[in-house]
Amino acid sequence: MQNRILLIGGSGLIGNNIKSILKNKLSNDLLLVGGRKKVSENYLEIDVDNVDTFDIIKREYISLVVLCTTDRNNNVLRFCVKNKIDYIDITKPTESLKEAYALARTEEINSKIIFSSGWMGGIIPSLISYNTSAISIKDLKVYIYYSLQDKAGKSSADFMAENASKKFIVYENWKPKLVRHFENPEKYNFIFNSQKYKVYNFDIPDVYILNQIEKIPTVSAKITYNSSFVTKILAIMQRLNIFDRMSLNTRKKLFYSSGNGDNTAFEVVARHTNGTQSRISLLCTAGQAYLTALSTCLHIEKVLNSHLPNQIYFSYQLYQNNEFIDNLKKNEQIKIEIK
Numbered sequence: 001m002q003n004r005i006l007l008i009g010g011s012g013l014i015g016n017n018i019k020s021i022l023k024n025k026l027s028n029d030l031l032l033v034g035g036r037k038k039v040s041e042n043y044l045e046i047d048v049d050n051v052d053t054f055d056i057i058k059r060e061y062i063s064l065v066v067l068c069t070t071d072r073n074n075n076v077l078r079f080c081v082k083n084k085i086d087y088i089d090i091t092k093p094t095e096s097l098k099e100a101y102a103l104a105r106t107e108e109i110n111s112k113i114i115f116s117s118g119w120m121g122g123i124i125p126s127l128i129s130y131n132t133s134a135i136s137i138k139d140l141k142v143y144i145y146y147s148l149q150d151k152a153g154k155s156s157a158d159f160m161a162e163n164a165s166k167k168f169i170v171y172e173n174w175k176p177k178l179v180r181h182f183e184n185p186e187k188y189n190f191i192f193n194s195q196k197y198k199v200y201n202f203d204i205p206d207v208y209i210l211n212q213i214e215k216i217p218t219v220s221a222k223i224t225y226n227s228s229f230v231t232k233i234l235a236i237m238q239r240l241n242i243f244d245r246m247s248l249n250t251r252k253k254l255f256y257s258s259g260n261g262d263n264t265a266f267e268v269v270a271r272h273t274n275g276t277q278s279r280i281s282l283l284c285t286a287g288q289a290y291l292t293a294l295s296t297c298l299h300i301e302k303v304l305n306s307h308l309p310n311q312i313y314f315s316y317q318l319y320q321n322n323e324f325i326d327n328l329k330k331n332e333q334i335k336i337e338i339k
Helices: 013-022 051-059 075-082 094-105 120-131 154-163 205-212 228-239 248-255 288-305 323-329
Strands: 004-008 030-035 043-045 064-067 086-089 113-115 137-146 167-172 175-180 186-189 196-201 218-225 264-272 277-284 312-314 334-338
Touching: 004 013, 013 030, 013 288, 043 051, 051 075, 064 075, 064 288, 075 086, 075 094, 075 113, 086 288, 094 113, 094 167, 094 205, 094 312, 120 137, 120 205, 120 264, 120 277, 120 288, 120 323, 137 196, 137 205, 154 248, 167 205, 186 218, 196 228, 205 218, 218 228, 277 288, 288 323, 323 334
Parallel strands: 004 030, 004 064, 030 043, 064 086, 086 113, 113 312, 137 218
Antiparallel strands: 137 264, 167 175, 167 218, 186 196, 196 218, 264 277, 277 334
8 A cells, every 4th residue: 555645845955855765765756845835846835834735645545744844733633643643753942842742642642743853854853773772861962063064954053043042841859940042061072083062051852751751860962063262252242141132033044054964963972860960962964854864764764664552652752673774874974973
């Protein structure tokens, strides 16, 4: 039987990367794209803010919906739950993820509902389980390296523009602590290039997932850009409350990156209950958008090719043992190192 997959928002940066990766993989399946305007034969007119446009999903016998665009009201999630359609969401920042997860938990689930962290397709929890058991971790930090030569999609720029000055939650011994982006610097030496950078607070959904789902007591994340000067300027702007005084459009222009892709990396440092420390590093030479799309394609293949129970998942929960990371390691543009 042919699987019919719908990428809603599939004409964006991540969606185009997903289509490029999948085109040689879906020999017997049909990939359709949904958006506000029909631009090709395999394109469906769907507006996430207008539920009246969703009927075409049933008429086209869609078996899996992959959400690649912002759906603030969770209209697509509600539709897929109601109509028993498998659903993968790769878009949500922390607060939106918490809201969607809470909504799904109130519903009767008769399909696979998958939330994949809006940062790197849910790779971070998989890296942790690849290296050790989350049960043994008492303190975990994620360090992110982002290049200004990478290519950021509209959703990434919009997220930073809307949230640059807002407080968000990290966890210290189970207690939520409110912090802001680009504050609380520390120095960190990345494995992949052996260089030391100042890293600052950064909000990723994995912090919530690792504390609330994987039960790690202390979790936080920090970021640096490849330019120490740019990172420092952002920290100064935060300290002087400049983001609060900028218009939203100006902030969007500030955070938009139009490069062609460059090294992106993140490293997970865990302190364990037995007093030891472990560190695992992932580098993708093709950039963040490609890495997120590749992860999403692996999730799609897993859903299509496995007899998984109908329930709510975070994407790393789809896999057994080290299956997900082992599949990532087959890609020549990804390097993983454990210390």
